[in-house]
Amino acid sequence: MAFEPREEQKKLKYDELRIYSDDELKNYTEEELKNFKIKHDIPMCDDLEKGPWPSFVADAKREALHRRKLGDDRMLIERDVVEDLLGQLEISFEHGETHWKHGGIVGVFGYGGGVIGRYSDLQDRFPSIAHFHTMRVNQPASKFYDTDYLRSLCDLWEYRGSGMMNMHGSTGDIIFLGTFTDQLEPIFYELGHVLQQDLGGSGSNLRTPSCCIGKARCEWSCIDTQDLCYELTHYYQDELHRPAFPYKFKFKFDGCPNCCVASIARSDMSFIGTWRDNIRIDQEAVQAYIGGEIMPNAGAHAGKDWGKFDIQKEVIGLCPTGCMGMENGKLVIDDKECTRCMHCINTMPRALRPGTDTGVSLLFGAKAPILEGAQMAVLTIPFMKVEHPYDNIKEVAEKVWDWWMEEGKNRERLGELIQRKGIPRFCEVLGIPPMPQMVKEPRSNPYVFWKKEDVPGGFERSIDDYRTRHAR
């Protein structure tokens, strides 16, 4: 099953695109690297080279050496960016304070985001990171790459930027960490014309959507997270590049309630794949688990001897709704009572699988603590069938945006607006009735804002009429 990209994708071939020759790429020896010292004294950074976990300092140093040995005209920004960054990091450790100024407004023409301005506040000491802007580069859905693509990005970035990246930023973009203002447009042009790809988003916009690995490799994915992510990212390019919202807005796509991309915790519109029919049970495999022939939970607990697998204790007894049991040696699930928490499926993946009538649950309003407090996304639409091009999803998203743009205060996240205006109002906006599944429990304060049209006789009353019954 192949997918249709929106534009024909020209194949990127590194050897046709490259900037650096093989000699330039391998321009230092292991010996030289061992003896290499950057131009600043960085004892605390050096200490971070020790220990088993990959050392970002060791990695930075080899890039520093690589740049040292490249020809003068083989990079368009300062050679010493990496060394100066490490030098400034060391000073930051000494001072216990960062040395980056507030970002300025830099970007590429016509886009309101995608570039984060950054300036050092120690410019005399570390002149090559005087400007050190970041570019967000939209990653391919679920972060699969090939080496032609990655190598081309590397050459572009080492030539026109610092050679330092984040794979990836928290939202999901590839981060190009540090370049000068005059290279922003040239890099943008290279990304677009040569690599046929775009920047990601930043600011009060739709941020770059991201998704879990989904159907590419996960047996539990109920929705095609990649296709949804790709389609919505392309469809909403305008919202992504031209900030027009009260604040940031994030889509994140999880294939199942395990929530590996944490959409329920950090996205304004959280898509969580689910099913509405029955969990598929392979009774033979259930017996194999009981008999100890298959390790439970795909072997995730193999590091410790937890004893013989006990289906009663480990699966049936842990079911949060108690909807499972053994009957006549067979595992039975009362699916109407199942809340699809994924525990039994996670524990016996060869025996249990999600249903086949799949769709997505939509939850809204998650956010980090700033400003009014942390929020998880609230379950709003329990189930929607999703099929390319996802028109029903787009309708919902646009209703949400219309309301939020109209009513939201500056820098008010959707979740905060929902809190301020109430879920009943949110339901009205979406054109959906309320359901008990939206709440953990009904309200315990009885302060209901009854509407006048719902109260017999309305609110108009005359005091004279009242007085005919009640003396002063």
Added chain:
Amino acid sequence: MALSQERLGLYNPDKPMENRLTDLGPRHFWQYLPPVIQNNYGKWLYHDILEPGILVHVSETGDKVFTVRCGGCRFMTVEHVREICEIADKHCDGYVRFTTRNNIEFMTDSQNKMEALKKDLMSRKHVSGSYKLPIGGTGAGITNIVHTQGYLHCHTPATDASSMVKAVMDELFDEFQGMNLPAQVRVSMACCLNMCGAVHCSDIALLGYHRKPPIVDHEVLDSVCEIPLVISACPTAAISPTKTEDGKKSVKIKEERCMFCGNCYTMCMAVPLMDKEGDCVTIMAGGKVSNRISPPKFSKVVVPGVPNTFPRFPEVCRDVKKIINAYASDANKYERVGDWAERIGWEKFFEKCDLPFTEHLIDDYRLAYDTYRTSTQFKFTEAAWDVSRAAGGIE
């Protein structure tokens, strides 16, 4: 068409709209899926974790894909990415992917190729001795720490991210390569309250926190900031307008209202609040995002503040290890840290983790009531006897 090498490349500053291509979006993912993935898209049947860091997924068609998961720093230079490409070319037909938590996954379609790949990865170390691509991060263990920019790039941090992650992952390296915990433990790190990466729902969350109110740069504030914006930025209404002695418009801060969130600084560069001694690391625990068994939960503050001792954060490492060791020895299989704490009671959490319970850990912000224990169901610990004693209730 090769990547350009002229200084301004394809961009002509005199004609900035010429040839401008916009709204292209990301490249399509399908072309980057290895053949075994393309052929089995949506057809996967089950998986097994063969050993820490190594997964096999089996398809309805009988095809298998072997995944080797390696720790990544998130911060990577092109040298590292090129080395990753070298490995991908050698063993994976040029394909590679990255995970949500900054790990790297190499995939092969045969066991033999996977073994060769594994050997290659294990042999690669930096000259300083650290692994370049350690294998692990699966199952009931600890995977990579989601984190932020810290001192490498951020203007608002209260601590540094990359160094803390390095320090803590060095301490937890055995858990990265092991699967002997009751369930997975997700450790996340944010260098300030903006929490770029959502650490508010992690088993263990490390958070940079300021503890001193902003210093007001009265000299420039009015010319670089919109005063109403600064005032409205404050969630506790601690900021109000003022005039300096020489008549400049500025703001003043009511110290007792300030909870050091730094939102004012986000809106205005003239009210910085970072401070070497004030800034600290707050440790939170008990959160989760998955819906498995129990619903998602927030992380709770369990250590209000330990110092920023660069570069290795010994106090952070010590307290994280205390929590993990107590959890590992006491929790039931499948219980996450938060589930365990709720089952045994938070008083027992603090006792077993040997962490002090101070007044800072009791909510006094909005919705504090929701966290109060309004029942007689409690267990006796030393902390309880201390209260009885202080109240004159026992000797």
